[in-house]
Amino acid sequence: MSFRKIKTIQVSERVFDIVCDHLDTEASEYDVKISGYLECFNNCREQGYVLHVSSSDFNNKNRTKDDLCIWVHEHRNGDSIVVRWQTEYPHNGMFNEETYTTRTKCFHYNQLQEAADFIVELVKAHFAEEFR
Numbered sequence: 001m002s003f004r005k006i007k008t009i010q011v012s013e014r015v016f017d018i019v020c021d022h023l024d025t026e027a028s029e030y031d032v033k034i035s036g037y038l039e040c041f042n043n044c045r046e047q048g049y050v051l052h053v054s055s056s057d058f059n060n061k062n063r064t065k066d067d068l069c070i071w072v073h074e075h076r077n078g079d080s081i082v083v084r085w086q087t088e089y090p091h092n093g094m095f096n097e098e099t100y101t102t103r104t105k106c107f108h109y110n111q112l113q114e115a116a117d118f119i120v121e122l123v124k125a126h127f128a129e130e131f132r
Helices: 007-030 097-102 112-126
Strands: 035-042 047-054 068-074 081-086 104-107
Touching: 007 035, 007 047, 007 068, 007 081, 007 112, 047 112, 068 112, 081 097, 081 112, 097 104, 104 112
Parallel strands: none
Antiparallel strands: 035 047, 047 068, 068 081, 081 104
């Protein structure tokens, strides 16, 4: 018998491993003061991780104005990689309807690096002043 993570969690984890390694390197290179954490999400048909990124302390109650939240999961009807993002802090860890319909980018199932590169560019664009 063997136990392992379901594929959608594995895909999300692999993408975010690439993203976090890249952002850790860039943050130390540019002395960027951003931080983040990964959290699991599950809305029954989609599961994966959401990355919360902020330039302020996560214990600060007023942090939502500069948060960036990025979800990665497999498409609910296939194995493509789905990236969703929003700047509002998510209610119950989930993206909102606007994010679901307008802030979504899909990648082929084997494009882990491309999905990670897209996410890194999202973070760098959102926190452009910190990356100067």
